[in-house]
Amino acid sequence: MENKGFNVSFDAATGVATLTMAMPGKVNKINADFGNGFIAAFAEIQALAGLKGIIIASGHKDFCAGADIDFIYGQRDADALYAMVSELHAGFRALETCGKPVVALLTGSALGGGYEIALACHRRIAVEHPAIQFGLPEVSLGVIPGGGGTQRLPRIVGLQASLEILAQGKIVRAPKAKAAGLVDELCPDAESAHAAAVAWIAANPRAKQPWDDKRFVWPGGVQPDTGDARNLFAAGAAMLVKKTAGAYAAPEAAVKAVYEGALLDFDSAMQVEARYFVGTVVSDQAKDMIRTFWYHRNAVNAQANLPKIADARVQKVGILGAGMMGAGLAFVCAQRGYDVVLKDIRQDALDKGLAHIKGQIPKLAKHLSKDDQAALLARITGTLDVGDLAGCDLVIEAVFENLDLKHRVIRETEAVLGEDAIFASNTSALPIADLVKASIRPANFIGLHFFSPVEQMPLLEVITPGTTSEETLARALAFGRQIKKTSIVVNDGYGFFTTRFFSAYIMEAAQLVAEGHSPLLVERAARAAGMVVSPLKVFDEVTLSLAAHGFEMRKRYFDDDLDQAPGVRLIRKLVELGRTGKAANAGFYDYTSQPRRLWAGLADVVAELGAGTPAETGIDALQDRLMLAQVLEAARCLDEGILKSKADAEIGAIMGVGFAPNTGGPLAWMDRRGVRAVVTALDALAAAHGPRYAPPASLRAMAETGERFFEAV
């Protein structure tokens, strides 16, 4: 057979042919080989005498992983891609209009294009297992479904439900997939699923798609081109813009494709999808997002050049400090099966931390049985006694950012730990080299920087001063994998990468306000650029007093002009006024009204500090300033060797501190802008506001040679 990887079997007794996809390698993915193989196998099936129905099955663990990303990433020719997509559409159309019932036998996950194959079948029968997932997550890579997903899904689950799935790229696990309408039937295992498929074929000899029926009525209660549909789309579009600030093209394209396609017959609607699909695939935004969320993320998660160990030799984890971070960490560790000792020095703080953990159960562990929830809680022990940390294999300290305090905590903790135990600091800024001075086992000492709220934030920044052993790093990475975090490993230095990078963001916002720019425009500019959270809002959340504390700490490590910057003076002034942030109900925002409003008195404070009227302002100019300040910090961290890889810069910036995902990351942003233009802009800023804006030599060199951070596609 020339269709390698696409096997046809036929049961003459039932008349059921099975097309099993088992492409070379571990996964089925949609590319040219797939097209050829699938079409040839399908042709073979259609020629079978006595054919009653078809089962599409997978010979791999997953049903189909979707489109071949290498193929999608390389596409820039809209015409050529449109032609290819049209062929794919025709293939799927042939499947669903072949006159025989076709069943997708979903024994594994079907995502993206893989799920679109299932949508082109008349029936979707799945194995009910929580590890099996379905959905159309294309928008997370900056594209939309291109195999009919934007047209078939709304016609199967209804307009409203499909908009939520498509615009958010939602993935649904098998046990919930039937209720969501993503599959028709759930079976306990592959065998029963197969039997159900055969039975359905026997019972539905003349299956056709609902949309090929002249009497088709849209499911979900909303018919296209009605008042209800208009309200639905208006609200859907508005909610999307509220969430994305208009920075993402793909979810908007998905909504447009559904809206326009719903006004048309199915074949015409597919042309609409093809146009929007092609438009997103060839776009810069898709290239930047695919590079980061596919290639970089896979590379970072592969941890290829890092020491590897299968067993972290961690069973019991100690957490020092029961605040938001400590309690959150305790929950995350217990959730992954670790025994946890949560220690604080005050009973009330400990009680609060334990209460926080309990409160997380209905939110984050509601899928567990009551017994499992109880077991999770039982794995966590609260204590005020350092002696209870004895026997911990890993201790993570999350106490206040004070060098002396941390030294004390390190000494008293290490004294009760075994020789093999790892001590990790979750400091967000202090150089690990300064902390390790208090350690009696420097080789077992490492920085593990988590992000708040740790239950949600996917990144772990691992910091290794020269003293950390390879084995400790390997164990820490294994632990990180176990708690499902994506780790980047960086070199030691004040603020490492993420804290420096994040500080650059919020401090630039403070600087802009101090220069006399409208704080509201600063906020809006950040969101319009794609930043996940606006800077003054998040500044209030991390508290201004913490930042002010940071100015003092960083002075010991940096000899620059930041301390004289108007932005720093503004923060100090606000702290002096008691406006320390959200916790104090007063920061850049006023929290006494609902919802929060920017503090009306800010302009007076800024004027008092001597701000003039900025020569240039507005959303575009402010966006540039906010982004330039951040990308500059990323370039410096690369230049100084804090960052060991460019992928770490992109992943750390986006997954750690919410840098604009639509850009692909700070380095991709510079590539898109052009490094030369970035250097020119930074030089201008340095001239106007001080040398802290000056680009590092390496960036200047790149500008001169025309070098890029990433190869252009």
Place this chain on the structure above:
Amino acid sequence: MAEAFIYDAVRTPRGKGKASGALHTVKAVDLLAGAFAALRDRNQLDTARIEDVTVGCVTQTGEQGSCIARTGVLLAGYDETVPAVTLNRFCGSGLEAVNGAAAKVASGFMDLVVAGGVESMSRVAMGSDGGAIWDPSMEFDYGIVPQGISADLLATLNGYSRDDVDRFALRSQQLAAAAMKRGAFDRSVVPVRDQNGRLMLDRDELPRADTTLEGLNGLKPAFQMIGVNFGVDALTQKRYPHVEHIDHVHTAGNSSGIVDGAAAVLVGSKAIGEQLGLKPRARIRAIAAIGDEPVIMLSAPAPASRRALKKAGMTPGDVDLWEINEAFAAVVLYTADQLGVDLDRVNVNGGAIALGHPLGATGAILLGTLLDELEARDKQVGVATLCIGGGMGIATVIERV
């Protein structure tokens, strides 16, 4: 250029635009035909002389679809040679119909044109005709919002508080009540009767003479839900990033009412009036329409008025009376502010907040109301103007002869 004169203007009373409204059981085309018939009868018109009929109607679907104007002409018993066209410039349609008629006459191409408008909002729901403007692309690419949000944005940007707009609404109710009491609308209003001659409605049904400021203050903001909960406010940030929060001040009490109604205006040349023995009541001095920023949407009556006044060689100060459509209270406050016009000369008999806004008919109704009041006060110059969906404005300058 020839001149265009208004010879007469009639309208139906406005019925509440809901199932319990007095005109709900009357077909839209019957409202329109009734207005046409009244215009003919009271002017003893030889309808064969009418060269065109232009009718504004916004929601042209269902019974209001398929060129309702021509069906209205036939049902009114006009001569079969009378053609008709239905047009849609959203809320400006009724005035657009008059302006178009005036242009046909003033150009000399035609001598006698009937203009008017109709909307049975109780029978044909607003928005039920769909439209390109509802395409999500317009939200993504332009930030188009429903007009209630635009009205609230307009109020927010110009500092009109909830109390300001409620006070204006109260004024509208009080002036409308007073106007009805003294019979200010009697010259224009023709009662609606059923096929047996039984009276269905002979006066505007919507006004509430007992309205109080406290009552208005107590009403729920009408657009808070879609603005905040459905996220629609966020769409305006693209154009208005400097607006932190939209103050949702408009309610059912300070926005125009939903009603049923129709109107007809007789527009002709000087010569035809002489031939038919008709006495001109006013000259149409200038007409204008204009576009403005579509997210704020409701800001264009002022530039439209200025454009029309400029054509007439006038300034806002030359205008004795204004009819500025009360789509939302903030629109009138804003337009008057922009034009520098004292409210004493604006909507002196109340407006759509009290009386209702039958979308396609309102422009023609306003012109009739304006003309009646100029005559009652023996004043000369009046301007009728309306804000329009999609960010447009329209205005007509008339002068008594």
